[in-house]
Amino acid sequence: MSPQIARSWLLVPASKPELFQIAQESEADAIIIDIEDAVAAKDKAQAREETVRWLSSGHRAWVRINDAASEFWSGDCAALKDVPGLEGVMLAKTESSSHVNDTADRLPEGLPILALVETARGLQHVAEIANAPSTFRIAFGTGDFKRDTATGEDPIALAYARSQLVIASRAARLPAPIDGPTLSQDALPEGTRLAKEMGMSGKLCLTHTQAPTINAGLAPSPEDVAWAHGFVRAFEESGGKITDGSDLPRLARAQKIQAQAADFGIEVDAASLANLNY
Structure with a gap:
């Protein structure tokens, strides 16, 4: 590590x-x-x-x-x-x-x-x-x-x-x-x-x-990782549309969690991601 x-x-x-x-x-x-x-x-x-x-x-x-x-x-x-x-x-x-x-x-x-x-x-x-x-x-x-x-x-x-x-x-x-x-x-x-x-x-x-x-x-929880993947996916599907002042800070947080998940080998199953609503 x-x-x-x-x-x-x-x-x-x-x-x-x-x-x-x-x-x-x-x-x-x-x-x-x-x-x-x-x-x-x-x-x-x-x-x-x-x-x-x-x-x-x-x-x-x-x-x-x-x-x-x-x-x-x-x-x-x-x-x-x-x-x-x-x-x-x-x-x-x-x-x-x-x-x-x-x-x-x-x-x-x-x-x-x-x-x-x-x-x-x-x-x-x-x-x-x-x-x-x-x-x-x-x-x-x-x-x-x-x-x-x-x-x-x-x-x-x-x-x-x-x-x-x-x-x-x-x-x-x-x-x-x-x-x-x-x-x-x-x-x-x-x-x-x-x-x-x-x-x-x-x-x-x-x-x-x-x-x-x-x-x-000290690693992101599976729930955090699922949220991060879901948020980034929803943001990209919207064409990167900014709806309010919280979008960019939340995007930065989601991307950081994704990076940590990759570093620490944390994976989320596809079913959990499919059930997320944004």
């Missing part, structure tokens, strides 16, 4: 290399080997070695590296610089465009950087971060953000932050941002629905079993 449209981003602890293959064989759209929060300080060096070894043996993945203000950041960049299977890096606790730029300077030219915003300072500078030349996409570190800001669990408490990431991403012409993980499997469908409603198109997950739920929740 292209990382531009990837929905489920699976974080895999670098300290547990036995999980790498399980992650690769899962339904996750993208894999991120985590050498930051998932690894204790004393185990960082070993985790880097395991990560480099796996990515140098025919496998591919993203890697979450330590933040640019940490003592481990330069070592992470140096270790990953010439690794053939590195698809990109997730930069933890991104708080400025300089964090992205400095990281890009230490990695292969053109390597995409997924900026993880997880502090108040990072959110305050999110537009600047989004416009950094090497920023590929923005992700929301909800756990650390709640800790940093003493924000509660009610979804409304993070609505402003999520909206800022969505707006900054759109203004910078980046793909829609990636939401933070939902820890409870029971709460995952609602957490995924909320991310989609807020305008986000990806979601982090901490276990491969969550990937199917995220993928389904």
Whole structure:
């Protein structure tokens, strides 16, 4: 799956290399080997070695590296610089465009950087971060953000932050941002629905079993796809006649849904399309 449209981003602890293959064989759209929060300080060096070894043996993945203000950041960049299977890096606790730029300077030219915003300072500078030349996409570190800001669990408490990431991403012409993980499997469908409603198109997950739920929740539903096909068909049959100011926005939405359906392999049977009335 292209990382531009990837929905489920699976974080895999670098300290547990036995999980790498399980992650690769899962339904996750993208894999991120985590050498930051998932690894204790004393185990960082070993985790880097395991990560480099796996990515140098025919496998591919993203890697979450330590933040640019940490003592481990330069070592992470140096270790990953010439690794053939590195698809990109997730930069933890991104708080400025300089964090992205400095990281890009230490990695292969053109390597995409997924900026993880997880502090108040990072959110305050999110537009600047989004416009950094090497920023590929923005992700929301909800756990650390709640800790940093003493924000509660009610979804409304993070609505402003999520909206800022969505707006900054759109203004910078980046793909829609990636939401933070939902820890409870029971709460995952609602957490995924909320991310989609807020305008986000990806979601982090901490276990491969969550990937199917995220993928389904962030893809158009069969009903949405049927509506899109029916609307486009009716619009074309009318000769592209504009009847009111909502036609063009609805056409754009329908075409976007059709593109997503093609990307994600979502098909609607002919009988469902035949029963649509427009």
